[in-house]
Amino acid sequence: MNQLSIFLAAGGGKGGEMQLLMMGAIILVFWLFMIRPQAKKAKQQKQFINDMKKGDRVVTIAGIHGTINKINDDGTLELQTSPGSYLKIERSAISLEWSQQINKAAATTVTPTK
Structure with a gap:
């Protein structure tokens, strides 16, 4: 039991970095495919309404x-x-x-x- 806790403590730093990296990647993908196109569409709609x-x-x-x-x-x-x-x-x-x-x-x- 003691060896298992030492093993987990030693490898815990790299796992945390990997989770942080994956979370950043998920946020980036979410922004690219969801937020950015919606903002672009809203900008086009506003321009269209102003140009009528x-x-x-x-x-x-x-x-x-x-x-x-x-x-x-x-x-x-x-x-x-x-x-x-x-x-x-x-x-x-x-x-x-x-x-x-x-x-x-x-x-x-x-x-x-x-």
């Missing part, structure tokens, strides 16, 4: 399609869903991914005239 202008076709996070008619100073915008029909919504309710998809689809369906 009248006439842009957008989709809300609720799936409502429309065209921006007016951007208000209070963080809201007026969305025209059909001719003469307007909704007042928060700027943060606009989906970056869905708006990009709808605009990409519209750009590919437009054919050049001869």
